[in-house]
Amino acid sequence: MIPYVDEFRDGELARMLAKKIAAEIDPAGTYRFMEFCGGHTHSIARYGLADLLPSGVELIHGPGCPVCVLPVSRVDDAISLSKHAIVASYADMMRVPGSNSVSLIQAKAAGADIRMVYSASDALEIAKKNPHREVVFFAIGFETTTPPTALVAKQAKAMKLGNFSIFCNHVLTPPALSGILDSPGAPLQGIIGPSHVSAVIGLQPYARVAEKYRIPMVIAGFEPLDVMQSVHMLVRQTNRGEARVENEYTRAVTPEGNIKAQALMEEVFELRESFEWRGLGQLLKSARRFRKEYSEIDAEVRFSIRIRQVSDHKACECGAILRGLKRPHECRVFGTACTPDNPLGACMVSSEGACAAHYSFGRYRTT
Numbered sequence: 001m002i003p004y005v006d007e008f009r010d011g012e013l014a015r016m017l018a019k020k021i022a023a024e025i026d027p028a029g030t031y032r033f034m035e036f037c038g039g040h041t042h043s044i045a046r047y048g049l050a051d052l053l054p055s056g057v058e059l060i061h062g063p064g065c066p067v068c069v070l071p072v073s074r075v076d077d078a079i080s081l082s083k084h085a086i087v088a089s090y091a092d093m094m095r096v097p098g099s100n101s102v103s104l105i106q107a108k109a110a111g112a113d114i115r116m117v118y119s120a121s122d123a124l125e126i127a128k129k130n131p132h133r134e135v136v137f138f139a140i141g142f143e144t145t146t147p148p149t150a151l152v153a154k155q156a157k158a159m160k161l162g163n164f165s166i167f168c169n170h171v172l173t174p175p176a177l178s179g180i181l182d183s184p185g186a187p188l189q190g191i192i193g194p195s196h197v198s199a200v201i202g203l204q205p206y207a208r209v210a211e212k213y214r215i216p217m218v219i220a221g222f223e224p225l226d227v228m229q230s231v232h233m234l235v236r237q238t239n240r241g242e243a244r245v246e247n248e249y250t251r252a253v254t255p256e257g258n259i260k261a262q263a264l265m266e267e268v269f270e271l272r273e274s275f276e277w278r279g280l281g282q283l284l285k286s287a288r289r290f291r292k293e294y295s296e297i298d299a300e301v302r303f304s305i306r307i308r309q310v311s312d313h314k315a316c317e318c319g320a321i322l323r324g325l326k327r328p329h330e331c332r333v334f335g336t337a338c339t340p341d342n343p344l345g346a347c348m349v350s351s352e353g354a355c356a357a358h359y360s361f362g363r364y365r366t367t
C-alpha cells in the first residue's frame with residue numbers, strides 16, 4: 001500500500017461521498033464547477049468521477065494544463081531558436097503543434113538539435129557539456145515549475161556560463177482564473193483549485209478572486225477522493241451562498257504556501273505587462289519574465305525574439321475547451337483526425353489536456 005495514495009482511491013468511500021452529494025443538492029439549483037487544473041481533469045476521466053456524481057452536478061474542464069495554454073507563436077519561436085542553439089524541452093512540449101502542425105519533435109526529426117529533458121538542471125548540464133554551443137531551455141508551466149527554473153537561472157548566472165539561456169514562458173494561475181470568470185459563458189458556481197500550484201503560492205492569492213467574483217473555491221488534491229470531497233465542499237458552500245477559499249488538500253498545502261519558493265521567483269522574475277494565452281487571449285500581468293539583472297540568460301534578449309500572434313489549426317476547438325465553453329467530444333475532429341498519436345491541438349498532447357484525458361480513458365471515444 002502506498003501511503004497518502006491508496007486510501008484516497010477507495011471506491012466505497014467515493015460512492016458514499018457521491019450519495020452525500022446527491023442528498024444535499026437542491027433539485028432546482030445549479031452546480032457547475034470548474035476544475036482549473038489538468039491533473040484534476042485527468043483524475044476525473046481516469047476514475048470516472050463525473051459518472052459517480054448526480055446529474056445536477058456538472059464538472060467543467062479549465063485551462064490548467066501547462067502545454068495547452070501556450071500559444072502557437074511560442075512553439076514556433078522555440079523551433080526557430082533551434083536554428084541557433086540546442087533547445088531543451090520537457091517531454092510534453094515536444095509534441096505540441098506549432099504553425100502548419102509542426103512540433104518540436106518533427107523539427108528534431110528534420111535535423112534540429114532539440115533534446116527532451118526532465119528538468120531545467122538537465123538543460124544546464126547540456127550547456128556545461130557543450131561549451132562551444134548555445135543551449136536554450138524552453139521553460140514552461142505554472143507556479144509549480146517556475147521555482148526550479150529560477151534556481152537554475154541563479155546557478156547559471158553565478159557560474160557565468162556564456163552559452164546558456166532560458167526562453168521563459170512561465171504563467172500565473174490567479175490571472176487565468178480571473179480571465180475565465182471575466183469571459184462570457186454560462187456562470188460557474190465554484191472552482192476546484194489546483195493542488196501543486198497551491199503548495200507553492202498558498203491560499204491568499206485565491207481569496208481576492210473568490211471575493212471579487214463571489215465564487216466558492218476549494219483547493220483539492222489529485223486523488224479521486226480529494227476531488228469528490230472538494231465537490232461536496234463546493235456543494236455545501238453553494239447551498240449556503242458562501243464564497244470562501246477552502247483547503248481540502250491540507251496534507252500538502254498551507255495557507256502561506258512555500259515562502260522560500262515565492263522569494264526565489266520574486267528575486268529572479270518580474271511580471272510581464274501582458275501575455276497571450278491559448279484560448280484566453282491577452283491577460284494582464286499573467287506571466288513572468290526575467291528581471292534586468294538576468295538579461296544575460298534571457299533568451300528573448302539574447303536572440304531578439306519578437307512575439308507575434310499566430311492562429312490555432314482551423315479545426316481545433318482547444319480555445320473553447322480551455323475556456324470551459326465546449327467539451328472535447330464536441331470538436332468535430334476529436335478521435336478521428338485528432339488523436340494522442342496524431343494531435344492537431346495542444347489539448348490532445350499531454351495527459352493533463354482535456355482531449356487526451358477523455359480519449360485515453362475511452363469515455364467519449366467516437367470510434
Ligand code: SF4
Nearest residue numbers: 317318331338345355
Ligand atoms: S480534439 Fe484535437 S483538434 Fe479538437 S479541440 Fe481537442 S486538441 Fe483541438
